[in-house]
Amino acid sequence: MDFIYKKPVISLSGSFFSNTNLIKAYAKVVKKIKNKLEFICIVTGGGEIARKYISLAKELGLSRKKQDEMGIAITRVNALLFGMLFNFTEIPKTYEQAVEIINKYKFCICGGMVPKQSTDKVAVDIAVMCNADIMINLTKVEGVYNKDPKKPGAKLLRSLTYKQLREILKNTSQTPGNYPLFDLKAIKIAEKNSLPIIIANGTKPENLIKILKGEKIGTFISF
Numbered sequence: 270m271d272f273i274y275k276k277p278v279i280s281l282s283g284s285f286f287s288n289t290n291l292i293k294a295y296a297k298v299v300k301k302i303k304n305k306l307e308f309i310c311i312v313t314g315g316g317e318i319a320r321k322y323i324s325l326a327k328e329l330g331l332s333r334k335k336q337d338e339m340g341i342a343i344t345r346v347n348a349l350l351f352g353m354l355f356n357f358t359e360i361p362k363t364y365e366q367a368v369e370i371i372n373k374y375k376f377c378i379c380g381g382m383v384p385k386q387s388t389d390k391v392a393v394d395i396a397v398m399c400n401a402d403i404m405i406n407l408t409k410v411e412g413v414y415n416k417d418p419k420k421p422g423a424k425l426l427r428s429l430t431y432k433q434l435r436e437i438l439k440n441t442s443q444t445p446g447n448y449p450l451f452d453l454k455a456i457k458i459a460e461k462n463s464l465p466i467i468i469a470n471g472t473k474p475e476n477l478i479k480i481l482k483g484e485k486i487g488t489f490i491s492f
């Protein structure tokens with residue numbers, strides 16, 4: 270089966286960077302598909318290590334902007350590590366550089382960009398700038414649930430409108446090191462630019478191939 274999405278921007282949860290086998294498996298999957306796509310961009314999150322540095326910065330009395338800068342630095346370390354598996358160490362530090370790298374290599378790996386957002390927002394921004402056909406958020410859970418997935422009776426929602434997702438997220442925290450599920454700002458940008466989002470379980474790297482081939486995995490967010 271052919272890929273139905275050929276211009277994906279993917280946000281990879283920082284939590285995956287504590288699992289060597291998972292990172293190895295992602296490198297293998299990306300190597301396998303990258304030349305069959307028009308381009309692929311992978312944005313790496315910061316995970317526990319980012320949170321550790323953010324709370325250290327907070328305890329030391331540093332500003333929220335500086336806490337975010339610590340988070341960004343760690344997301345870039347993860348990007349560099351992942352890039353090294355491809356001998357690809359040109360990690361962009363600005364959106365403009367990211368777009369240039371995508372245009373040049375049809376491939377890009379990056380971390381965070383500017384304070385007050387998460388790497389999900391970076392992925393949506395780059396997707397809009399490069400006219401991507403999908404933004405895929407690969408995370409630790411199966412997708413978006415109607416309530417806390419740890420609670421009994423929680424049901425996986427297969428499709429949502431941007432508005433419904435905004436409603437679900439409206440009372441969640443959106444602070445340094447803490448953007449549970451998704452970044453609210455990113456949803457607004459995706460909606461404004463008609464960019465579909467898929468939130469899916471990334472602990473199974475083969476899901477990425479299945480999603481690109483159009484299998485219905487996780488939660489699909491659109492109008």
Ligand code: UTP
Nearest residue numbers: 283314315316337340381382384388445446447
């Ligand atoms: P993440 O995107 O990893 O945040 O960025 P997250 O959602 O809290 O964590 P995981 O990886 O999904 O578990 C880590 C932190 O870096 C800062 C934010 O403070 C964010 O919480 N950051 C990241 C920015 O300020 N700007 C960016 O562009 C990216």
